Amino acid sequence: MGLTRREFLQLAAASGLGVTVLGAARPARAASKAGVGILIDVARCVGCRSCEMACKKYHGFPEEESADLGPQAWTYIRTVRLNRATPHLQLGEAGALQRTVKIQCRHCVEPACASACPVAALRKTPEGPVTYDPGRCLGCRYCMVACPFQVPRFEWHDRMPEIRKCNLCAERLVEGTPPACVEACPMEALQFGPREQLLAEAARRISNDRSRYVPAIYGAEEVGGTAILYLSDIPFEELGFPVVVREPLPSYTWRALGKIPGVVVGLGATLTVLEAVIRRRMELNGSARRKEEREQR
Numbered sequence: 001m002g003l004t005r006r007e008f009l010q011l012a013a014a015s016g017l018g019v020t021v022l023g024a025a026r027p028a029r030a031a032s033k034a035g036v037g038i039l040i041d042v043a044r045c046v047g048c049r050s051c052e053m054a055c056k057k058y059h060g061f062p063e064e065e066s067a068d069l070g071p072q073a074w075t076y077i078r079t080v081r082l083n084r085a086t087p088h089l090q091l092g093e094a095g096a097l098q099r100t101v102k103i104q105c106r107h108c109v110e111p112a113c114a115s116a117c118p119v120a121a122l123r124k125t126p127e128g129p130v131t132y133d134p135g136r137c138l139g140c141r142y143c144m145v146a147c148p149f150q151v152p153r154f155e156w157h158d159r160m161p162e163i164r165k166c167n168l169c170a171e172r173l174v175e176g177t178p179p180a181c182v183e184a185c186p187m188e189a190l191q192f193g194p195r196e197q198l199l200a201e202a203a204r205r206i207s208n209d210r211s212r213y214v215p216a217i218y219g220a221e222e223v224g225g226t227a228i229l230y231l232s233d234i235p236f237e238e239l240g241f242p243v244v245v246r247e248p249l250p251s252y253t254w255r256a257l258g259k260i261p262g263v264v265v266g267l268g269a270t271l272t273v274l275e276a277v278i279r280r281r282m283e284l285n286g287s288a289r290r291k292e293e294r295e296q297r
C-alpha cells in the first residue's frame with residue numbers, strides 16, 4: 001500500500017513536519033495545540049491486556065477482563081475479527097485474522113463532553129487530560145449524550161453516582177510519570193508524549209512502512225483532533241471506528257442542544273425516572289426473593 005503524494009502531504013501537515021504546499025494539504029488546526037497524549041499502534045498490539053490490567057490495578061478496580069468501558073473499566077481491549085487474512089506485524093500469520101484495539105477516552109482537543117456540561121465538571125487541561133470534578137457534577141449526563149465515542153459512564157448503582165472515564169492518569173503526569181497503561185505495554189504499541197511529537201512519529205512510521213500502514217492517523221483531525229492517536233494496518237472503518245466530522249463538536253453540540261432544550265431536559269428527567277424505576281424494581285425483586293427464601297426454610 002503506497003502513499004499518494006496528496007496523502008503524504010496531508011500526513012506531513014497533520015504531523016507538523018513543516019511541509020508547506022499551499023492548496024495541497026488541509027491545515028491541521030489541532031496539530032499546534034499543546035498537551036500530551038498517547039499514540040496507539042494497532043499493528044503492534046498483540047492483545048495481551050497488560051495495559052488494561054495496569055489501569056485497573058493503578059486505579060483500584062477489580063482486575064478482570066472487560067468487554068466494554070465501564071465505571072471500573074476506563075480502558076479495555078476490543079477484538080476485531082477480519083474478513084481477510086492480513087499478517088500481523090508482531091504475530092505474523094498467527095495473528096492474521098484479527099486485530100486487538102485499545103479503547104479509552106480520546107481526550108479531545110475541544111471536547112464535546114466538556115462543552116455540554118452546564119457546570120464545567122469536565123474540562124480540558126492545558127497539559128492534555130480531560131478531567132472530571134465530581135464536586136461540581138449535577139448528574140445530568142449531558143456529557144454522555146454529547147461524546148462522539150460513547151466514553152463517559154455513569155455509576156447507576158451507586159448511592160452518590162459519578163461520571164467515570166479515563167483521566168489520562170493526570171495525577172501521575174503531575175509527578176512526571178507516564179500513564180500506567182503505557183508503562184505496562186511490552187510491545188511498544190503505546191507511546192506517550194507531546195501530541196505534536198506523536199503525530200510526527202506516526203507519520204514517520206507510515207512513511208517507513210508504506211506497504212503495511214493505512215496512510216492516515218485517526219485523531220489527527222477527527223472532531224478537531226484528539227490526544228489519543230491511532231495508527232493501523234487495517235482501515236479504521238473495519239476496526240469499527242466511527243466516521244466523525246473533522247470540525248470540533250462543541251459548536252455542533254450547542255447548536256443542537258440550544259435548539260432543543262426541552263428535549264435535553266426531558267432526556268435528563270427521563271433517565272432519572274428510569275433509574276429510580278430500575279432501582280425500585282431491583283429492591284422489590286430482592287425483598288420478594290428474601291421473603292420466598294424465608295418461607296421455604
Ligand code: SF4
Nearest residue numbers: 105106108111113147
Ligand atoms: S472522547 Fe468523549 S469523554 Fe473523552 S474527551 Fe472526547 S468527548 Fe470527552
Ligand code: SF4
Nearest residue numbers: 055166168169179181
Ligand atoms: S491513561 Fe491511565 S486512566 Fe487512562 S487508560 Fe491509561 S492507565 Fe487507564
Ligand code: SF4
Nearest residue numbers: 045046048049051185
Ligand atoms: S499492553 Fe500493549 S500489546 Fe498488550 S494489549 Fe495493551 S496495547 Fe496491546
